[in-house]
Amino acid sequence: MSTQTADQALPLRSHLIELRQRLLRCVLVILVIFLALFSFANDLYTWVSAPLTALMPAGTSMIATDVTSPFFAPFKLTLMVSILIAMPLLLHQAWSYIAPGLYGHEKKLAAPILASSVVLFYLGIAFAYGVVFPIIFGFFTSVGPESIAVMTDISSYLNFVLKLFFAFGVVFEIPIATLLVISSGMTSVQELQSKRPYVIVGCFVIGMLLTPPDLISQSLLALPMWLLFELGLLLGRAMTLGSSQASAAVEEN
Numbered sequence: 001m002s003t004q005t006a007d008q009a010l011p012l013r014s015h016l017i018e019l020r021q022r023l024l025r026c027v028l029v030i031l032v033i034f035l036a037l038f039s040f041a042n043d044l045y046t047w048v049s050a051p052l053t054a055l056m057p058a059g060t061s062m063i064a065t066d067v068t069s070p071f072f073a074p075f076k077l078t079l080m081v082s083i084l085i086a087m088p089l090l091l092h093q094a095w096s097y098i099a100p101g102l103y104g105h106e107k108k109l110a111a112p113i114l115a116s117s118v119v120l121f122y123l124g125i126a127f128a129y130g131v132v133f134p135i136i137f138g139f140f141t142s143v144g145p146e147s148i149a150v151m152t153d154i155s156s157y158l159n160f161v162l163k164l165f166f167a168f169g170v171v172f173e174i175p176i177a178t179l180l181v182i183s184s185g186m187t188s189v190q191e192l193q194s195k196r197p198y199v200i201v202g203c204f205v206i207g208m209l210l211t212p213p214d215l216i217s218q219s220l221l222a223l224p225m226w227l228l229f230e231l232g233l234l235l236g237r238a239m240t241l242g243s244s245q246a247s248a249a250v251e252e253n
Contacts, residue, residue, distance in 0.1 A: 022093045029089050034082040041074035044081060045154070048161060051133035055141045056150050065153045073154045080162060084125070088118055109183070117176050124172030125165045132164065132220045139216050164217075167210040171225050178232025179239065189236045192229075200226055 037044065046053075049062060056062075064070050083090075091114050099107060141150050181187050192199075207222035 019097065022097055026086070026090050026093055029086045030079075030082050033085050034079055037078050037082060038075075041078040045074040045077050045158075048077060048129075049154070049157060051129065052137045052141075052152060052157060055134075055137050057141075060149050060151050062154050062157065063151045064155070066155060069153070069155045073158050077158055077162075084122075087121070091118060113176055113180070117173055120172040120176065121169040124168035124170070127172070127224070128161075128164050128168040132168065132217075133161070135220065136217055164211065167221060168224070171221060172228060174225060174228040175232035175235055178229060179235055182236040183239065189233055189240060192233055192236070199229055203229070 053062065064073075095111070095114055099110075144150065178192070182189060182192070203222040203225040204218060206225065207218035207220075211217035211221050
C-alpha cells in the first residue's frame with residue numbers, strides 16, 4: 001500500500017470508528033430510557049388506548065387475540081416511546097458527526113432546523129392524540145350495528161395509532177421542508193403559490209394513502225397538511241424579504 005493510499009484510509013477509518021461510537025451511544029441511550037420505562041409499559045398502553053376505551057360501550061373492553069399480545073404490545077409501545085424521548089439526543093449525535101464538514105452558514109441554518117423538526121414532530125403526535133383520535137374513534141364506535149360490541153384487539157389498535165402518530169409527525173414537518181426548498185433555490189414562493197391547487201389535491205391523495213379508508217381520517221390529515229404548507233409559504237416569504245433587505249443594506253454600505 002502506498003503512502004498516499006494509507007493516508008486516505010486513515011481518515012476513513014477514523015470516521016467509521018466515530019460513527020460506530022455515536023451509534024453505540026444512541027443505542028445505549030434508548031436502552032437506558034427503555035429500561036426506566038418498562039415497568040410502566042402497561043400504564044403507557046392504558047394512556048395511549050384512552051381515546052378509544054373512553055368511547056367504548058359499558059361492559060366492553062379491548063381484547064388480545066394472540067397469546068403473546070399482552071406482553072409484546074406494551075413492549076413495542078415502550079420501545080417506540082423510548083425512541084421518541086431520545087430523539088433530541090439522537091439528533092445531537094447526528095449533528096455532532098456531520099457538523100465538522102459543514103460551512104459556517106450551513107451550521108447556522110441546520111441547528112435551528114433540527115430543533116424545529118423535533119418540536120414539530122412532537123406537535124404532530126400531540127395533535128393526533130388530542131384532536132384526531134377522539135374524532136376518529138367517536139365516529140367508528142358510533143356507526144357500527146347495535147348488535148356488534150366494539151372490542152378492539154390491542155395489537156391492531158397499537159399498529160393503527162403508531163401509523164397515525166408517524167403520519168402526523170411527518171406531516172407537521174411540511175413548513176421545514178417548504179423553507180428548505182425555498183432557501184436552496186430549488187423553487188420560489190411565487191412558484192409554490194402558483195402550484196397551490198396541485199398541492200391541495202396532493203394533500204388529499206397523501207391523506208388517502210396514509211390513513212384508514214374513511215373520509216374523516218383523510219380530511220383530518222389533508223387539511224393540516226394544506227395549512228402547514230401555507231405556513232411554510234408565509235415563513236418563506238418572510239425569509240426572502242429578510243434576505244432582500246439584508247442584501248440591499250450591504251449594497252448601500
